[in-house]
Amino acid sequence: SSPIQQLPRQTSKQRFVADLSQCLFDFVIQLLPTQEEMAVKEDVRKLLERLIRTIEPDSRLLSFGSTANGFSLRNSDMDLCCLIDSEDKLSAADLVTMLGDLLERETKFHVKTLPHARIPIVKLTLDPSPGLPHGIACDIGFENRLALENTRLLMSYAMIDPTRVRTLVLFLKVWSKRRKINSPYKGTLSSYGYVLLVIYFLVHVKNPPVLPNLQQMPPLRPITKEETHLNGYNIWFFDDIDLLRQRWVSENTDSVAELLIDFFRYYARDFQYNTGVASIRGGLLKKDTKGWQNDFTGGRYDPSRERNRLCIEDPFETDYNVARCVTKDGLYTIRGEFMRAARVLSTRPDRAIVALAELCE
Numbered sequence: 375s376s377p378i379q380q381l382p383r384q385t386s387k388q389r390f391v392a393d394l395s396q397c398l399f400d401f402v403i404q405l406l407p408t409q410e411e412m413a414v415k416e417d418v419r420k421l422l423e424r425l426i427r428t429i430e431p432d433s434r435l436l437s438f439g440s441t442a443n444g445f446s447l448r449n450s451d452m453d454l455c456c457l458i459d460s461e462d463k464l465s466a467a468d469l470v471t472m473l474g475d476l477l478e479r480e481t482k483f484h485v486k487t488l489p490h491a492r493i494p495i496v497k498l499t500l501d502p503s504p505g506l507p508h509g510i511a512c513d514i515g516f517e518n519r520l521a522l523e524n525t526r527l528l529m530s531y532a533m534i535d536p537t538r539v540r541t542l543v544l545f546l547k548v549w550s551k552r553r554k555i556n557s558p559y560k561g562t563l564s565s566y567g568y569v570l571l572v573i574y575f576l577v578h579v580k581n582p583p584v585l586p587n588l589q590q591m592p593p594l595r596p597i598t599k600e601e602t603h604l605n606g607y608n609i610w611f612f613d614d615i616d617l618l619r620q621r622w623v624s625e626n627t628d629s630v631a632e633l634l635i636d637f638f639r640y641y642a643r644d645f646q647y648n649t650g651v652a653s654i655r656g657g658l659l660k661k662d663t664k665g666w667q668n669d670f671t672g673g674r675y676d677p678s679r680e681r682n683r684l685c686i687e688d689p690f691e692t693d694y695n696v697a698r699c700v701t702k703d704g705l706y707t708i709r710g711e712f713m714r715a716a717r718v719l720s721t722r723p724d725r726a727i728v729a730l731a732e733l734c735e
């Protein structure tokens with residue numbers, strides 16, 4: 375018999391999975407921001423930094439969130455953080471108010487200020503124009519150093535295995551937006567929450583793991599507490615990614631499609647929503663040991679105080695549940711969507727592209 379006949383034939387499952395991986399890459403690539411969009415955003419950042427320096431000369435304006443962590447989609451919002459290096463500086467509330475007035479006078483942005491929020495911010499939007507068909511939306515926060523650090527952590531995870539991690543995360547961001555389960559204000563989960571669910575899955579659920587646990591690796595040299603702590607939180611993680619890419623090779627060879635199928639199955643069926651806390655630092659933790667049980671005892675049950683239906687520990691602020699905005703209904707919807715996605719992928723329609731279209735319908 376000819377050599378070709380001796381090759382094992384691909385099963386229909388193998389064919390579907392290979393197809394789906396290719397479709398996922400193709401799908402995600404066309405949703406990445408263009409060079410032009412990134413250049414415009416960098417120009418906006420510089421302009422805003424110049425204006426802020428007329429009020430606080432020692433300030434810097436830095437990008438965080440998706441524009442800085444490698445998980446950016448076309449037309450995504452800009453998250454900016456203002457750091458002030460001088461000793462005697464304005465209070466964040468005063469700065470927000472003054473900056474708001476200045477930007478209103480000097481630029482075409484629509485400005486809204488929230489000087490008294492937990493983290494005071496200035497919200498800016500720019501109307502669409504021919505060169506910028508989707509306009510720009512931008513939040514400027516102040517002294518939010520932990521957000522800069524968690525951005526760096528997510529970016530480091532993205533860089534360890536860019537193809538698989540970025541494709542998965544970007545796809546899930548699009549999927550969760552299209553399925554309308556990406557709005558903390560409406561009781562579902564932020565993009566940041568979904569990214570943490572993906573990393574948790576790749577570090578702690580997959581066996582062998584796709585990613586190492588950067589927060590638990592031994593440091594290359596002894597480090598002091600001052601170096602590792604910010605606002606009382608341990609922000610250390612192994613961040614020499616060049617070295618890591620030489621030394622750490624995952625034994626996990628699953629394709630992106632296999633990982634996606636497993637991801638949906640895990641969160642549809644296996645994750646213990648009632649008792650579990652997903653922690654990228656510590657693995658699967660228990661709600662009761664963290665004191666994150668919803669309190670149904672003692673007096674009236676108040677659903678507006680319900681904060682711990684879904685529990686995702688912040689990588690640094692470990693007393694902070696990133697999914698605290700997720701309501702009972704929100705979680706029901708999210709789980710329903712995980713189940714629907716798992717079902718669509720398990721039926722394996724003839725062509726992977728059909729499955730993808732149906733997933734994001």
Ligand code: GTP
Nearest residue numbers: 439440445450451453521524525564565566688696
């Ligand atoms: P898109 O805006 O949807 O493209 O996603 P994104 O990656 O920018 O995520 P998101 O807007 O949800 O969050 C932006 C950044 O804000 C994150 O990278 C975090 O640094 C920070 N952040 C968002 N939500 C939280 C939160 O609940 N807790 C903390 N500590 N930081 C958060």
Ligand code: MG
Nearest residue numbers: 439440451453
């Ligand atoms: Mg954002």
